Amino acid sequence: MRPREFDHDNVLRVAFDQFWRKGVRGTSLSDIARDAGVQRGSLYNAFGSKEALFLEAYERYAGDYLLALQKALSAGSLRKRLTAFFDLTITNFRSGSPPRGCPTTRGLMELGAAEGEGLDEDARKAFASLVSRITALVQDALSAGAERGEFGGNPAAAALHIITVTRGLAVLERAFGDEPQLRKIAAHTIDLVLGRARVNGQ
């Protein structure tokens, strides 16, 4: 058994950074190999393919991201928790310069293509799983809020609505990149869901 000469974790970090900035199709294994100080062939040996490498790097990111969301969704009033949730979401895909967008949404639209050819399906499932898990987190927060009388609607439907809005924000971010507007939409959504939109005006 010959031991690995490179740091598996470091490769994942370097790879995900590139994928996030340039997209999966826009990133070449040569780029990653160069930046990570690894031979291209070694990447194929260790991960199998570019998509598999992306998937592993993405799972790593998804775990961290989910933990951060969970934390944001567990402090203070329902309104505060939802605000923190949207804040973290928007801050995440406005990070970097230029902003790198939402990796989940970008990856999903790039790999969750219609003409499924093998590994794309695994990728689609990974994305779908993260989206589902986030939805569940939001739903829990709403359910807790319902018990405390902070929210009077259907938690499942509202959670689904909220996750839909976050995905929409990820798309609009690409189109306009106008962060204040994204935050306005988020605030409006919170108001709508909590039933105060028409009271607050704007």
Place this chain on the structure above:
Amino acid sequence: MRPREFDHDNVLRVAFDQFWRKGVRGTSLSDIARDAGVQRGSLYNAFGSKEALFLEAYERYAGDYLLALQKALSAGSLRKRLTAFFDLTITNFRSGSPPRGCPTTRGLMELGAAEGEGLDEDARKAFASLVSRITALVQDALSAGAERGEFGGNPAAAALHIITVTRGLAVLERAFGDEPQLRKIAAHTIDLVLGRARVNGQ
């Protein structure tokens, strides 16, 4: 002046069909050239690059799509118009087998990349323009509804919210492909915007 030997419009149709099914990066000019019965070099001569060809084909689609939306948004009560709007939206990206998704969202996430390198910027503007124009249409419908007492909120904010939801639906469609659920979210959004969500239960 030697005349073109191919039908410019037909090439755009063939190209957009491929782009829609397989994405821009997933479609090769050889594919398009073969299907359209044109030499690859002629495409470069006529359009300049793959992205430019996509852009021209997309503009063509966008015009048609905008007209259809406009029509859907001009018949009956506000609720009926919004229902028709969402229906057209969802039907559009559930079309084809397998469903091809929303070309605007797919194209935007694919080409509206962060590391802008020239033509990507034009593409981003084209997508942003369509999104803006759709938002304006929805806003007009809401304003008209406000005058008739069908809607009591802020048309601009509500229109932005609605377009955000449609973009989110385009993303969720890729993740789950569960059309009934998409339609539920759409119905819920209409209820929310019209201020009936908590009355209707669900």
Place this chain on the structure above:
DNA sequence: CCACGTTCTTGACGTCGTGTCAAATATGGG
């Protein structure tokens, strides 16, 4: 302590896609 198998590494290869170029070709205006 050393040989051997197992795993990793390395570089070469085949294939495909993009974009460029020059030569060949077809047209219509002067």
Place this chain on the structure above:
DNA sequence: CCCATATTTGACACGACGTCAAGAACGTGG
């Protein structure tokens, strides 16, 4: 009728993906 102009065509250079066989490094068992 001829020539400027635009299009077509095939060849080319380049980069990326993925495969493969040969070489290198390790540790395990004799």
